[in-house]
Amino acid sequence: MQLKPSELILNADQSIYHLNLLPQDLADTVITVGDPDRVALVSNYFDTIEVKKGKREFITHTGMLHGKRISVISTGIGTDNIDIVLNELDALVNINFNNRTIHKEKKQLEIIRIGTSGSIQPEIPINSVIISEYAIGLDSLLRFYDAKQVMHSEMEAEFITHTNWSKYKSTPYIVSYDQQLASKFEGLQFYKGFTATNVGFYGPQGRVLRLKTEDDGLNDKLASFSFNGLKITNLEMETSGIYGLSKLLGHRAISLNAIIANRSTGEFSENPAELIDKLIQKTLKALTKV
Template sequence: MNRIAESELIINSRGAVYHLDVRPEELAEIIITVGDPDRVAEVSKHFDSVETKRHHREFVTHTGYIGKKRVSVVSTGIGTDNIDIVLNELDALANIDFESRTIKPKLTQLTIVRVGTSGALQADVPVDAFVASTHGIGVDNLLNFYRQENNEEELQLVSAFVTHTQMGSKMATPYIASAGPSVQKHFVDGFHHGITITCPGFYGPQGRVLRLGLTNPDLVDQLTNFRYGNHRITNFEMETSGIYGLGKLLGHQCLSLSAIVANRVQKEFSKDGAKAVENLIVKTLGIIGGI
């Protein structure tokens, strides 16, 4: 069995993984990820009990129980560079033996549900609504560093996206990954469903103009108008494609949920984004508690 070197998997003096500062026994198999570190407590305040609280950099982790179900909530910070760290360290906690530094013979499949905020790209996906992402198309480059595995529909969809947007020559090659079907099937009622575009920034990469000109001023319109069969793009954010891409390659079931705080077509922003996020947290925990 190959031993993973100290430089590749970094374990601190507490026996915890480097960035998250979490030990294997401190992580549950159902994990909610949130971007904002302050949102971790907004989730765990609904737990029946909390057994572990860890905090290192932007990575806050609370593990506790909803009824008999053990759940962790972990903050990722913003962006897929952080998702590379969080997904790899969550998987290491579950699937690498920290004593022998070898991959466990029997792998554990984690359920990972992102509860985040997002900007809608369709007029009929209003502020304060919820989106469950069927796919993440990443224009952020992360998955291009990994050997990807896609089915035929995913390849055709991302190819249609590249043809439609002409992204890929000057920008990173767009990649695609899908939601985990066994978790996705529980999040139907009360959610809009569609493709999420994951960007490497909030302003230019999401077509926002403050003081700088953009290479593609028509980006928002192009994404709004994209169709592939019944698929359309519902929203923009900054983590989904990384979670779906790495989660799939590592064998986990992932779903990205968003509270819509901005509508880029209607040019509106939620009057109470915190309330929309709270509503999504309560709805998500209710569903997870009942799975």
């Protein structure tokens, strides 16, 4: 089946519409970061850089480190942007741009998110790192896809009951990380966590400046939820979309969360940049070790 120009949108140079990349620009191992300025913080550790491209908030650098080809790309904030990035990354490796047909043999990407996050459990301190075993999406992204096969429905039902989830909000969904990719990070002093992905930074994460939230006890409900001993550990805005779309598209994904705030204690890291830099170095070392 040939994809229509309105569905697979290409630029004049045949690059994918938003990311502005050609298939040969992308490595099989992809690090995603939210902040466009963080791309260079990662690629500065590469031995060589062969690609530097960008459009809007989507900046990509591809290069070599210790013989391994790696791409780092900024997604911007939120699962709406993740929908763009994940679908276009997959298109770059699994769709023929010349005849607009899907490859019979699919390529699998390694996708590693490096991001910042806030803990909601007092025992998880600032300046630590969480690798998300599970993510609960409080956004609606995966509900637009035929995705029940990658969701943990029993856990979702327990969460909805525990929080008395409003019928006017999107139905939460729960997805898990890729254990094989996560095994590359064994031995590092990372907490294993259950990450809540929210649709916003203020009200959806329980922050109140001038606007009253619909449920002023939401963060307490999130923190007190438990399923077979599994507790929600932290809040951010991309992981559930990355995990869900990666599983549906056949890619491997993990999310590494630098904990710069603890919402339960009110603490905030005095040097988040140092924490991010250390996490970048650990990530690159884990990806390139033989």
